[in-house]
Amino acid sequence: MSGTTVNQAYVAGGDPRRNARSAKRLHRIDRIGDGLLFGLCAFAALLSVVILLLVSYQIVHGASPSISEFGLGFLTHTTWQPNFNVYGAGTLIFGTVVSSFVALAIAGPIAVSIGLFLSLLAPKGVRGVISPLVEMLAAIPSVILGFWGILVLAPFVQSDIEPWLHDTLGFIPLFGPPQTTGASVFTASLILTIMIIPIVASISRDLFLSVPHEMQDGASALGATRWEVVRGVVLPTTASGVTAASLLGLGRALGEAIAVTQVIGAGSEIHANLFETGDTLAARIANQFPGAITEMHIASLYYLGVILLVIGLLSNFLAQWIGRRFDYSRNVAK
Amino acid sequence: MSEAGFDPTAPLTASGNLRRRRVVSRIAEVGATGAAIAAVAVLGIVTYTVLSRGAKAISLDFLFTGEPTGIGPAILGTGLIVLVATAIAMPIGVLTAIYLTESSGSRVSRVVRSTLDLMNGLPSIIVGLFLFVLLVKPTQTLSGFAGALALAIIELPLIARGSQEVLLLVPNSLREASDALGVSRWRSVLTVILPTALGGIVTSTVLAVARAAGETAPLLLLTPAPVGNSFNFNIFEALPSIPFTIFTLSEEANPEGFTRAWGASLVLLSAILFASLGARALLARSRARMAR
Numbered sequence: 001m002s003g004t005t006v007n008q009a010y011v012a013g014g015d016p017r018r019n020a021r022s023a024k025r026l027h028r029i030d031r032i033g034d035g036l037l038f039g040l041c042a043f044a045a046l047l048s049v050v051i052l053l054l055v056s057y058q059i060v061h062g063a064s065p066s067i068s069e070f071g072l073g074f075l076t077h078t079t080w081q082p083n084f085n086v087y088g089a090g091t092l093i094f095g096t097v098v099s100s101f102v103a104l105a106i107a108g109p110i111a112v113s114i115g116l117f118l119s120l121l122a123p124k125g126v127r128g129v130i131s132p133l134v135e136m137l138a139a140i141p142s143v144i145l146g147f148w149g150i151l152v153l154a155p156f157v158q159s160d161i162e163p164w165l166h167d168t169l170g171f172i173p174l175f176g177p178p179q180t181t182g183a184s185v186f187t188a189s190l191i192l193t194i195m196i197i198p199i200v201a202s203i204s205r206d207l208f209l210s211v212p213h214e215m216q217d218g219a220s221a222l223g224a225t226r227w228e229v230v231r232g233v234v235l236p237t238t239a240s241g242v243t244a245a246s247l248l249g250l251g252r253a254l255g256e257a258i259a260v261t262q263v264i265g266a267g268s269e270i271h272a273n274l275f276e277t278g279d280t281l282a283a284r285i286a287n288q289f290p291g292a293i294t295e296m297h298i299a300s301l302y303y304l305g306v307i308l309l310v311i312g313l314l315s316n317f318l319a320q321w322i323g324r325r326f327d328y329s330r331n332v333a334k
Numbered sequence: 335m336s337e338a339g340f341d342p343t344a345p346l347t348a349s350g351n352l353r354r355r356r357v358v359s360r361i362a363e364v365g366a367t368g369a370a371i372a373a374v375a376v377l378g379i380v381t382y383t384v385l386s387r388g389a390k391a392i393s394l395d396f397l398f399t400g401e402p403t404g405i406g407p408a409i410l411g412t413g414l415i416v417l418v419a420t421a422i423a424m425p426i427g428v429l430t431a432i433y434l435t436e437s438s439g440s441r442v443s444r445v446v447r448s449t450l451d452l453m454n455g456l457p458s459i460i461v462g463l464f465l466f467v468l469l470v471k472p473t474q475t476l477s478g479f480a481g482a483l484a485l486a487i488i489e490l491p492l493i494a495r496g497s498q499e500v501l502l503l504v505p506n507s508l509r510e511a512s513d514a515l516g517v518s519r520w521r522s523v524l525t526v527i528l529p530t531a532l533g534g535i536v537t538s539t540v541l542a543v544a545r546a547a548g549e550t551a552p553l554l555l556l557t558p559a560p561v562g563n564s565f566n567f568n569i570f571e572a573l574p575s576i577p578f579t580i581f582t583l584s585e586e587a588n589p590e591g592f593t594r595a596w597g598a599s600l601v602l603l604s605a606i607l608f609a610s611l612g613a614r615a616l617l618a619r620s621r622a623r624m625a626r
Binding site for chain 2: 044110117118141146197198225252255282316317319
């Protein structure tokens with residue numbers, strides 16, 4: 001008896017109709033699973049696009065009272081007086097641009113040199129140590145860097161670097177007489193420099209590593225020294241990438257709020273002298289937003305956000321465009 | 335060689351400036367090495383300052399109690415906010431990465447990729463402003479949750495791009511073998527591709543967490559709470575956080591506050607540096623394993 005049941009069960013398991021049914025069920029599950037996975041993934045991917053659009057919309061929306069009140073004149077107007085409900089971003093745009101460009105001017109050459117060192121000069125073991133250390137520099141939170149900036153860097157800059165620069169290069173109006181505190185646009189630029197360097201250095205290292213060895217060896221075989229190989233082969237082939245990397249660094253510097261707030265001194269006037277206090281768009285928002293009460297004050301801070309958003313998106317867009325447009329590996333490798 | 339007097343039949347003689355060219359090259363080498371040393375030195379100086387000044391503040395009381403002596407509630411707050419942020423950002427980021435790798439080349443995925451890069455470049459204070467209009471203003475309450483959402487937006491592109499890079503490293507032969515066995519796409523993604531890339535995905539998540547944990551600007555706008563005395567687990571109230579604590583203490587000219595701020599910096603910095611160093615080591619290992 002029991003033998004037959006087993007046998008029947010075996011036969012039933014092998015029933016071709018049943019098999020076809022379970023295969024169909026499996027097929028259906030797989031179809032649903034595929035659809036579900038694709039749907040979820042597409043949803044997640046599109047979510048980021050939605051978020052970015054929503055961010056832009058909400059920031060502009062928040063700024064709308066100020067935009068309709070001040071219009072484009074806001075960009076050039078230089079008084080910012082919450083007590084009188086008069087707002088203008090001129091000083092802040094000036095401060096943002098100056099501090100970021102000074103930072104980029106210092107950081108760019110240093111970062112590219114680091115990239116060259118890591119890709120072409122350093123032996124593999126040294127590269128393996130220095131590379132992560134340089135990237136670690138980017139991991140320091142900006143608030144800690146800013147705190148270090150006020151207590152350690154600023155006094156040193158004020159007592160040593162600024163007087164020295166004023167004495168040697170004082171004929172350039174940028175390097176005017178130092179102020180009594182170390183809080184200045186120049187100190188902010190130095191802090192931003194520290195933030196930009198790891199970004200630009202690690203991207204340019206990867207770029208330099210991707211330059212074909214045949215080209216470098218060819219130049220060396222023609223008698224070029226190491227520096228001539230860099231100047232004649234490595235830098236020209238990667239110029240667009242390095243530019244894109246610098247733009248990314250610039251974008252980071254333009255948008256940095258906390259560290260700059262801590263060291264720039266919240267000045268409200270435009271000075272040619274880098275050693276005076278100043279203020280930037282992001283720093284002003286960080287500084288005044290928590291205490292802002294009147295509607296126009298908040299809206300004007302949002303207006304600053306709009307400007308910041310536009311500048312930030314533009315620099316990133318430009319970086320992407322240059323990176324893609326002049327990507328030599330795509331144009332040459334073909 | 336001047337263009338006018340170039341004579342191909344002339345014997346090859348040194349132009350005489352080889353020494354100068356060598357010197358220039360040597361100077362460039364020294365300069366590049368110096369730049370690298372300078373960057374590492376800055377890292378060393380900052381870390382050393384935080385370590386030496388922060389060590390004075392560190393004690394068990396400092397880590398585990400509230401206001402007069404410690405920053406315990408801020409540590410808890412940062413932990414909660416980052417946890418919630420990561421719980422939101424990680425699934426979305428990984429799904430995005432799967433989308434980008436599985437349907438790469440399509441126009442949509444190109445748009446998504448450049449959107450992620452733009453998001454990565456978004457100033458964090460803008461993210462804070464965004465969530466302020468979206469959440470805080472309508473409900474009139476500052477909340478840790480709004481801060482967590484802001485950090486999630488900051489983490490999302492990092493996790494997505496990082497995971498995407500690792501997913502691209504998964505050998506194609508694995509995909510093909512799975513296809514050849516008649517395994518459907520979703521099963522092979524879940525059982526073959528994701529497990530292979532898991533190490534890298536975890537790494538990029540940890541790196542994103544390390545980046546988000548130090549963000550101050552969104553927290554300053556969304557959940558600015560003093561350290562206080564009680565341990566608050568409710569994410570929908572304003573929670574204290576370590577970065578915000580450092581920021582407020584650094585704005586007050588109070589030597590005692592500075593010591594506390596150095597202590598808080600030490601806690602934050604060591605957590606971040608350990609996390610990112612560990613993640614990098616893990617990444618190197620899982621990359622090496624996958625390349626085999």
